[in-house]
Amino acid sequence: MEFTTQTAADGATRMAIDGDLIIYHADEIKRRLIDGIRGNEVFELDLSRVGEMDSAGFQLLALAKHESRQIDHTLRIVGHSPAVREIIEFFNMVAFFGDPLVIPAGEHA
Numbered sequence: 001m002e003f004t005t006q007t008a009a010d011g012a013t014r015m016a017i018d019g020d021l022i023i024y025h026a027d028e029i030k031r032r033l034i035d036g037i038r039g040n041e042v043f044e045l046d047l048s049r050v051g052e053m054d055s056a057g058f059q060l061l062a063l064a065k066h067e068s069r070q071i072d073h074t075l076r077i078v079g080h081s082p083a084v085r086e087i088i089e090f091f092n093m094v095a096f097f098g099d100p101l102v103i104p105a106g107e108h109a
Contacts, residue, residue, distance in 0.1 A: 001025050003032055012042035012076070018049040021057025033064040041073050048079030053087045065097055
């Protein structure tokens, strides 16, 4: 599991997750997400390199989105990997997250 943080073009803080959003990494992911949201008015989460996501990973994303709304900060989830899209669509939660799900050219849904 690797986390990379940088500044996005619009000044937001962007954190990319390279690895799996699964229960075995839940504590570390939760800590980093909550710290990132609380420490930045606009926090962007790049999930393009997430290989696997389980229901615990989904719950962490829902918690992060809820936390950002509670403190009036913005959480943007971008670069949804196929695994992330699959889980979000499975739970029918695209509207809850409110972030566009973009399918890259050449990738079949």
